[in-house]
Amino acid sequence: MGFLQIVLHWFGWVFLLSEWVIRLVMLAVVPFRRTPAAAKGWLLLIFFEPWIGHLCSDRATEDAPVAR
Numbered sequence: 001m002g003f004l005q006i007v008l009h010w011f012g013w014v015f016l017l018s019e020w021v022i023r024l025v026m027l028a029v030v031p032f033r034r035t036p037a038a039a040k041g042w043l044l045l046i047f048f049e050p051w052i053g054h055l056c057s058d059r060a061t062e063d064a065p066v067a068r
Contacts, residue, residue: 018050022053023046026053027043027046
């Protein structure tokens with residue numbers, strides 16, 4: 001196994017692990033900052049595309065009021 005194959009192998013595992021970490025953390029964070037309908041939409045996005053959902057949800061919370 002060459003060096004490039006080893007690096008790509010580890011990059012794949014790190015990327016997969018980071019996606020699951022994002023999913024689990026955002027599962028606890030997203031519902032408390034949004035209305036229930038908005039939280040369902042964000043969680044759906046995060047579970048299908050964790051990196052895109054994570055980056056977009058951080059930007060969306062800067063301007064959004066806190067749901068009570």
